[in-house]
Amino acid sequence: MADILLVLLRGVPWTLSVTLGAFCIGVVLGFPLCALRLSNLKLCRWLAAILVLTLRSIPPIVWLFFIFFGIGGGYIALSPFAAAVLGLGLITAAHMSEVYRGAFAAIPQGQYEAAQVLNLSAPQRFFDVMLPQLVRIAIPTSATYAIGLLKDSAVASTIGVGDVSFQAYQMSQQTFQGLEVYSVAALVYLILSVPVALFSRWLSATLKQRIAR
Secondary structure (H helix, E strand, C coil): CHHHHHHHHCCHHHHHHHHHHHHHHHHHHHHHHHHHHCCCCHHHHHHHHHHHHHHHHCCHHHHHHHHHHHHHHHCCCCCHHHHHHHHHHHHHHHHHHHHHHHHHHHCCHHHHHHHHHCCCCHHHHHHHHHHHHHHHHHHHHHHHHHHHHHHHHHHHHHHCCCCHHHHHHHHHHHHCCHHHHHHHHHHHHHHHHHHHHHHHHHHHHHHHHHHHC
């Protein structure tokens, strides 16, 4: 069992790197996508809605194959890691844009009106009034998605990223101990997920106290 664990731990840095990279891309790109979804221009709303629907509807493994074997195979040289981060990052951006949109909708209308009455500039209204509340509202859903992304990152193994799933597959093929190997792999994913959940609870509670002041 210890030998299995040591082999699987080799894939942990790759799993965390893919997850963190994809999540960071999604968090950043989710904002402009959300802005387009909330735009006053009907065309922008339509284009953003179609893009979000497309990214969310097609399975992640198809996106990874499309980027790595399609785009990376004949147009742009992409490593398996880069293709995995890019593909999962774009999917995450679509999901995060909907998280942000829901968070904006949850902010009471009175907050917008109070900011206007105080004659705050647009940047001040966003960064000082809206953003802290948006972050607090979005954290639980974002953390839940981050845990799901950690598990979904296993699809990166299909294009050659040496993550936990890749190491588990290789070892199960060599030792024919599939039950033991994948049981340990499941335990590794569980252990990796717990800190994310605990951190999100702590951060949400901290922001809630600050806003309440």
